[in-house]
Amino acid sequence: MNNRRxxxxxxxxxxxxxxxxCLALPATSCSAAGSKTDVALNISLQDGLTPxxxxxxxxxYMEKLGVAGMELGGxxxxxxxxxxxxxxxxxxxxxxxxxxxxxxxILADDPAVKQKCxxxxxxxxxxxxxxxxxxxxxxxxxxxxxxxxxxxxxxxRLVADxxxxxxFAHKNKTTVILExxxxxxxxxxxxxxxxxxxxxxxxxxxxxxxGDFWHMTWEETSDRGAFISAxxxxxxxxxxxxxxxxxxxxxxxxxxxxxxxxxxxxxxxKGYVSFECGTKGNREETVAAAVTLLREQWKQA
Amino acid sequence: MNNRRxxxxxxxxxxxxxxxxCLALPATSCSAAGSKTDVALNISLQDGLTPxxxxxxxxxYMEKLGVAGMELGGxxxxxxxxxxxxxxxxxxxxxxxxxxxxxxxILADDPAVKQKCxxxxxxxxxxxxxxxxxxxxxxxxxxxxxxxxxxxxxxxRLVADxxxxxxFAHKNKTTVILExxxxxxxxxxxxxxxxxxxxxxxxxxxxxxxGDFWHMTWEETSDRGAFISAxxxxxxxxxxxxxxxxxxxxxxxxxxxxxxxxxxxxxxxKGYVSFECGTKGNREETVAAAVTLLREQWKQA
Numbered sequence: 001m002n003n004r005r006x007x008x009x010x011x012x013x014x015x016x017x018x019x020x021x022c023l024a025l026p027a028t029s030c031s032a033a034g035s036k037t038d039v040a041l042n043i044s045l046q047d048g049l050t051p052x053x054x055x056x057x058x059x060x061y062m063e064k065l066g067v068a069g070m071e072l073g074g075x076x077x078x079x080x081x082x083x084x085x086x087x088x089x090x091x092x093x094x095x096x097x098x099x100x101x102x103x104x105x106i107l108a109d110d111p112a113v114k115q116k117c118x119x120x121x122x123x124x125x126x127x128x129x130x131x132x133x134x135x136x137x138x139x140x141x142x143x144x145x146x147x148x149x150x151x152x153x154x155x156x157r158l159v160a161d162x163x164x165x166x167x168f169a170h171k172n173k174t175t176v177i178l179e180x181x182x183x184x185x186x187x188x189x190x191x192x193x194x195x196x197x198x199x200x201x202x203x204x205x206x207x208x209x210x211g212d213f214w215h216m217t218w219e220e221t222s223d224r225g226a227f228i229s230a231x232x233x234x235x236x237x238x239x240x241x242x243x244x245x246x247x248x249x250x251x252x253x254x255x256x257x258x259x260x261x262x263x264x265x266x267x268x269x270k271g272y273v274s275f276e277c278g279t280k281g282n283r284e285e286t287v288a289a290a291v292t293l294l295r296e297q298w299k300q301a
Numbered sequence: 302m303n304n305r306r307x308x309x310x311x312x313x314x315x316x317x318x319x320x321x322x323c324l325a326l327p328a329t330s331c332s333a334a335g336s337k338t339d340v341a342l343n344i345s346l347q348d349g350l351t352p353x354x355x356x357x358x359x360x361x362y363m364e365k366l367g368v369a370g371m372e373l374g375g376x377x378x379x380x381x382x383x384x385x386x387x388x389x390x391x392x393x394x395x396x397x398x399x400x401x402x403x404x405x406x407i408l409a410d411d412p413a414v415k416q417k418c419x420x421x422x423x424x425x426x427x428x429x430x431x432x433x434x435x436x437x438x439x440x441x442x443x444x445x446x447x448x449x450x451x452x453x454x455x456x457x458r459l460v461a462d463x464x465x466x467x468x469f470a471h472k473n474k475t476t477v478i479l480e481x482x483x484x485x486x487x488x489x490x491x492x493x494x495x496x497x498x499x500x501x502x503x504x505x506x507x508x509x510x511x512g513d514f515w516h517m518t519w520e521e522t523s524d525r526g527a528f529i530s531a532x533x534x535x536x537x538x539x540x541x542x543x544x545x546x547x548x549x550x551x552x553x554x555x556x557x558x559x560x561x562x563x564x565x566x567x568x569x570x571k572g573y574v575s576f577e578c579g580t581k582g583n584r585e586e587t588v589a590a591a592v593t594l595l596r597e598q599w600k601q602a
Contacts, residue, residue, distance in 0.1 A: 143453075150451035152444075152488045187453045193494040193530065196522040221497040222530045229494065229526030 039265045041298040043291055044069030044096035044274035051284045055087040061284075062093050065291050069094055069272040074101020074124040074136055081130050095131040096272040097177060097210075097236045098124060100139065106161055107140045107147035107154065107188060118161065121176070122168055129172030134235050134271060135208060136169070137177045142186050150188060159201045166204030177236050178209040182218040190219045193229035200233070212238035212276065213257055214245050223260030227267060234269060239294070240277030247279045247290040257294065261301030340566045342599040344592055345370030345397035345575035352585045356388040362585075363394050366592050370395055370573040375402020375425040375437055382431050396432040397573040398478060398511075398537045399425060401439065407462055408441045408448035408455065408489060419462065422477070423469055430473030435536050435572060436509060437470070438478045443487050451489060460502045467505030478537050479510040483519040491520045494530035501534070513539035513577065514558055515546050524561030528568060535570060540595070541578030548580045548591040558595065562602030 045058075045067055052058035062070060070093050072084065077098060084095065102124055104117030121136065128136050140158060141147040148154040165176050178195040180186075189195060195209035211226055211234065220226040227234060241251035248255045264273075273294065279286040346359075346368055353359035363371060371394050373385065378399060385396065403425055405418030422437065429437050441459060442448040449455040466477050479496040481487075490496060496510035510531055514524070516539075521527040528535060542552035549556045565574075574595065580587040 152484055155484075155488075183453055183456075187456075191492070191494050191498065193492050193522065193526065197492065197520060200522050219498060220530065221494065221501050221534065222532055225494065225526050225528075225530030225532070227526075228529060229521065229523045231523055231526070233522065 037265075039268055039270075041261075041295060042068040042096075042270075042272045043294060044071050044272035045287065046071045046073075046099065046274065046276055048073070049275055049277065049279070049283070049287070051287065055084070059087060059091055059093055061287075063091065065288055067093060067291065069096030069274065071096045071099055071272075071274045071276075072131075072133075074098045074128075077101060077124055077127040077131075081127050084131060095128075095133045096274050097134045098128045098131075098136040099276070100137050102136075102138070105141045105145045105147065106138070106165075107145070107158060109146060109148045114161070118165065121165055125165070125169045125172050125174055125176070129169075129174040133174050135175030135177040137179050137210065137236065138165075139179050139181055139186055139189070141188050142181075143184075147188065155198075155201075159198065162198070162202045162207050163204055166202055166206030168206065170204060170206030175206050175208045175235055178207070179212060179238075180209075180215060180219065181212070182215040184218075185215075190215075192216065192220065192226035192234075196230045196233045207233075208235040209233045210236035210238065211260075212240075213242065213260060214238065214240040214277070216260070217242045223257070224263035224266075227260060227263030227269075231267060234264075234267065235271050237264070237269075237271060237273045238276040239273050240275070244280075245277050247275070247277055247281070247286040249290050249293040250280060250286060255293070256297070258297050258301045261298050265298075265301055338566075340569055340571075342562075342596060343369040343397075343571075343573045344595060345372050345573035346588065347372040347374075347400065347575065347577055349374070350576055350578065350580070350584070350588070352588065356385070360388060360392055360394055362588075364392065366589055368394060368592065370397030370575065372397045372400055372573075372575045372577075373432075373434075375399045375429075378402060378428040378432075379424055382428050385432060396429075396434045397575050398435045399429045399432075399437040400577070401437070403437075403439070406442045406446045406448065407439070407466075408446070408459060410447060410449045415462070419466065422466055426466070426470045426473050426475055426477070430470075430475040434475055436476030436478040438480050438511065438537065439466075440480050440482060440487055441490050443482075444485075448489070456499075456502075460499065463499070463503045463508050464505055467503055467507030469507065471505060471507030476507050476509045476536055479508070480513060480539075481510075481516060481520065482513070483516040485519075486516075491516070493517065493521065493527035493535075497531045497534045508534075509536040510534045511537035511539065512561075513541075514543065514561060515539065515541040515578070517561070518543045524558070525564035525567075528561055528564030528570075532568060535568065536572050538565070538570075538572065538574045539577045540574050541576070545581075546578050548576070548578055548582070548587040550591050550594040551581060551587060556594070557598070559598050559602045562599050566599075566602055 050058040051061050102120040104113040106117045108114040124136050169175050180189045180195050192211045242254040243251040351359040352362050403421040405414040407418045409415040425437050470476050481490045481496050493512040543555040544552040
């Protein structure tokens with residue numbers, strides 16, 4: 001592919017690209033470091049982990065806690081749009097992100113598998129857009145999914161494919177959200193700064209990234225640094241306890257998110273902080289306790 | 302190799318690793334974001350770019366400008382230790398980092414080439430230690446250097462080899478400094494956060510990392526985020542103009558380092574900011590003008 005050569009040309013040819021050292025941050029973050037006090041914490045819960053037998057009961061529980069968003073799986077979403085819209089009608093809770101649910105994977109070296117990914121992602125994006133969702137979470141490839149080798153050519157191919165998906169997502173008023181995982185799950189994309197640099201290379205308003213505190217625990221040296229690097233590309237955050245991926249707080253003192261929250265506040269982050277985790281306790285209680293803990297730590301950040 | 306399985310075991314076995322979300326930052330950076338005013342800018346110049354026919358003339362020039370450090374090439378350094386020590390005797394200028402100069406490369410899939418790297422790095426580290434240097438700059442592999450594929454196994458191998466070099470460096474009171482380059486030169490290691498995560502995995506006081514504003518221009522979305530992620534592992538910084546790799550200032554408004562300087566100040570960075578660049582102007586003037594520009598921007602950060 002030519003992208004690599006083009007890139008090398010760009011950086012050797014004088015003046016092709018201009019950097020101010022502040023490319024990905026909103027102006028306010030550049031002009032003044034330090035936390036802001038007026039940034040709201042918008043908590044979201046995945047529907048699967050929320051107590052309640054029906055969508056209605058789950059939404060009742062969320063509203064009782066003042067939870068702002070509900071994250072849904074992407075599988076079969078297209079057929080559920082009306083049901084979900086009806087359930088949300090007159091509620092304060094909104095759809096946050098759509099978590100995966102597509103077929104295939106985008107780094108597949110088998111063109112049929114990649115096409116399956118693109119087609120099913122687009123179907124979910126249409127539904128996500130109709131539901132007013134931030135975007136659909138996408139992992140480029142899990143370790144078990146046979147893919148192109150980790151080279152510049154593969155990166156260029158990924159950027160081109162994401163451009164197509166990003167433009168499609170943007171037309172549908174939503175985004176694709178790249179999610180870095182820990183190396184045990186997905187070696188290809190492990191760090192938030194790398195996801196952000198892919199977003200920069202794609203250069204489409206429909207391609208964004210996220211950080212998941214669970215994976216960041218193992219891959220980032222600084223939660224705050226990671227979020228600052230994500231900058232304007234950051235549209236979603238996942239959270240869990242930091243030892244066993246349970247509800248925040250279930251792992252005691254390890255469950256400290258203050259440094260990361262400082263970064264989110266510095267960015268003026270407007271997205272959701274969404275629970276993706278299990279629990280070892282009584283779900284009704286552990287979810288509520290976690291929400292309280294996060295609000296407390298947000299204040300401290 | 303077993304590291305990968307061990308890692309997966311670690312993150313699935315409860316409580317094996319504890320993260321506070323603040324692993325790599327000094328306590329002061331965690332407790333309060335925002336720039337510090339009492340952090341000094343220690344400027345360093347590579348000897349090759351410094352005006353002057355002899356080491357003595359170059360040191361005279363540096364002292365006139367108040368430059369704190371001199372960066373030297375690692376090639377043949379062992380034989381130059383006495384000459385350099387003599388030249389620095391009674392001077393304010395100290396040796397900053399040692400820039401490469403070793404043979405082979407550490408990611409080589411040819412064991413003889415890797416061994417050549419390890420042996421020659423150790424020779425340079427001994428000299429670097431004798432000179433009181435921060436450390437020796439190491440690029441794991443340039444694109445043209447045939448290497449193991451970019452996989453977890455290669456990362457584990459790198460971490461093991463760096464552990465050996467790091468312990469050796471530490472015994473010699475110096476460090477190995479991992480340098481990320483732009484993708485056109487070294488796709489394997491492009492981002493400061495990735496270099497920092499390698500340092501964390503190696504877990505040796507003798508393995509550290511650096512950021513080079515030139516490469517960061519192309520690979521980072523946030524200079525400040527990158528440096529914050531580097532945290533306590535950051536021991537060196539390179540600088541150049543941001544379009545053509547000339548003296549800072551020669552590319553006009555593009556040469557803005559304030560966002561990155563903010564990050565360095567937040568870290569309480571004590572290392573050097575060292576020039577690695579060419580010039581299109583009169584060297585005596587462009588170096589001096591660049592030093593003035595950086596001091597001005599440091600104040601603004």
